[in-house]
Amino acid sequence: MAQNPTRRSTKQISGEDIVVETAWLYYHDGLNQSDIAAGLMVSRATVVNYLQEARERGYIHTKLSPEAFNTHRAALKLCERFGLKAAYILPDGTGGPDDHASRIIRGAADWLPSLLEPGDRLGIAWGKTIYDVAEQLEQTTIPDLTVLQLVGSMATPYGFSADVCSSNVARKFSANCINLHVPAILSSAEIAATLRAETLIAHQFEAVSNCNKTLFAVGSCNPDSHIVSSGLATLAELEQYKAMGAVGVLCGRFIDAKGDPVSGPLDERMMGVELEKLRHRDAGILVSVSEDRAAAAVAALRGGYATHVVTNQRSASAMMDLA
Template identity: 25%
Template sequence: MALSKKQIERLIAVSRYYYQDDLSQQEIAQKMNLSRPTVSKSLQLARENQIVTIKIQDPFENTAVIREQLQEKYRLKDVVIAEQANYDEQGILEQLGAVTADYLDRIVTDGVTIGINWGRTMEAVANHLHPSHNRDVQLVQLKGSVTNSSETNYSADITQKFNQAFHTQASLLPLPIIFGDAQVKQLAMQDQFISQVVAKGNAADIALYTVGTTRPTAMLFQSGYLDADQITQLRTASVGDVLSHYITADGALAEPDLDARTVAISLDQLAKKRYAILIAGGQAKLQSIHAALVGGHANVLIVDQAVAKSLLAL
């Protein structure tokens, strides 16, 4: 409906009184000798005709503010927030992978050692890596990679793509994620080759990892090393895992006996890294991300926008 000049002038006047002068609709009606319903309709028409537009300034949409607040809350050296168009899990992974690859371009220098993990998040990072111009970069696996499951953990593909990007050959840890017996694990760790790989992982400058959940579909639950009773216990006692170390809501080890059979860099060693980079997103991982951060298991967080906001609310 086309508005006359007189109608537009009235809409502008009503809008100024309401939005700029903070008068109530009743006060405007008395001031302009109009009925209250007419004032209400005028405000609606003003918005419909773009005379008035509403813009909500959400401070949490300012990623710079979110970054600072997350750094302060969790005592982090850096936070990177990936742009997020929607809540699609694969879309979030792609964004996380892209910004992590960019972040590596900034922090990787000649001669550094990068510790890598496996899984869908790390696969997304590997897919977005750029060819590096740095020299003598070394790669090392931070945990065992052999599983009893036919479901892929992307370990081989991730390693190949990291090797190509950094022009090197990763040191592999060709052991099960979890041994059936702690003593057998200790014997395996004493092997000269294995102990060298572990030492290299402990000395790595950069550690890249994500967190797991306790959802029934969690990759570790599909690995074939945990029976139904163990999975039930973990779903009760923990909120997820950090490099296959299951943790409680406050970031402590949830099952020390299981942890004694787990092949992965220790949480204590992880905390010593120059860059202990936690890459994770999606609301399903919110509690495990929070637990890893309050436990001090990361000093850099790469996360999506929605989870970044949710972390501040916890």
Template identity: 35%
Template sequence: MAIRPAEQLIHKAAWLYYAHGLRQDEVANQLNISRASVAMYLRKARETGIVNISTSTQLFTDDVMARRLEDALKLDAVWIAPENAYLADPSTDIAVLAASVFLELVGKGDRIGVAWGRTIYTIADIMSYADLQDVTVVQLCGNLGAPYSYRPDQCTMEIARRLNAKGLNFYAPLVLSTEELAHGLRAEPVIRDQLAGISDCDLALYSIGAVDADSHLVKCGALTAAEMAALRREGAAGVIAGQIIDARGELLDCSYNRRVISAGLASLRVIGKRLMVVQEDSKFEPLLAAIAGGLCTHLVVGAHMAQRLLDHAGTSAEKAS
């Protein structure tokens, strides 16, 4: 049910006070209302049961820009985090919102596929604890040996821990040294069955990576900066679950992809809810590629990225007409 205009200030006040820990006077300044009004709104929020992050995300679901973006990009649902001047890092708002959206999308008995990266681990790290029944969290791609907290296995197990769920890791590296080794490993019954089971997931959680020197694949040693630059010249547009895609959202024909142990794009596309979260504005082109490839049904972005996507959709429509 849509939030009525009269209720929006209640939701905003509750969001700022409970999700971000602002004092009542800070909430009043942010919303340009009196402190007495803030106290009244918070009391109403408690009385009506909306003082939890999960429910308050409905405020963003009902945002007009989100609805327009859903129509323009043919997505099932879009959530837009506002640009708040009081936050030193605006991407924090996106992660907080995404954690709440994720919990809303998870159902009892669900099987959830999880990728990796800073965005995913940040979501896991700030996610509220939930005790869901018979939920399984599976790793979407092989692992990396680099000592980062946002490795694939770390992301999977942290989300499983927050949900009190069963976690299933991939006991294989993300990328092999030769195509022959990768082909042989994919044929091993344990790995083969794990890859085949990805399509049985009800929900996928991932972000989209860039194809530049700052890419996780470069920082974690899977590719050198020079190799990544060469792949970009060949048409690389983004990275999803450790795999490189082109601007159409298709797997790039390259040796690197043939050496990767990861869920196939076809398996990802049949997952009913594919939640993509993008924090950085620099990932505009990779995000366009993921959307073009049908790798996203549900999207969480910031207001600036949302406007860029709308502008791009409008320009594309004009060119097509």
């Protein structure tokens, strides 16, 4: 039986100290909540509140080992089927779509630091999934890491632009950041060509094209796709690309079922990395948060954009069914 700590009234330990003391006794010394309550002369409910406060203040960081998610059967089967280096498959849980997405995003944030090395050049895509991953990252330092924005900026219905995604990732990793100081799409191909020729912009595009690792999500070609809601494409333009075989959207550009780029009216107006620059990198980390994006995810895998996948069991199964 665990031994009670020395009995001390909370009058002797107050404020922030009592929260830290409770967390230490529970997580480090392995005492149960009843033992801690007796030792600190408080109720068990108070101990529960102290532990919750410790988590909310960021004093406690709990993670399951990556092996729990990338060595079981579903992960190994996905790797074998698509030639991946690794897959991180979260359990589905009992919640709805929002809970599923939240689990996958947290898993991606937990796994990402272990996939990066000093000197890496990490290209960051845009969208709510990547924004949420950046928000979940814990502060850490990866020496000589450079984070690069892969697509120009565009206002979104979520209240952030593409540069926020790359800037937040860079901030969490204490990394250098190179953003594209241009809109994601322009009104004409001529204006886009002129901007690409500007010395500063040309240097930014050259830097972005030389990333060795990428973090991205893929969008669907459904009418509620982020490429429409963000204003990058109209519904009519979306239907035009679908008629040409598009099944997904990667970094603002359309891909077909094989993962090949689908050329269309938006391409010359787009200000972002060309898809060919994203193929066969040292690591392409795909975060896929729902079953309705399975076809788009499979297209990205077939196209050679991803070496690592973060998703849940249900979405992984949907991908396998499409293989």
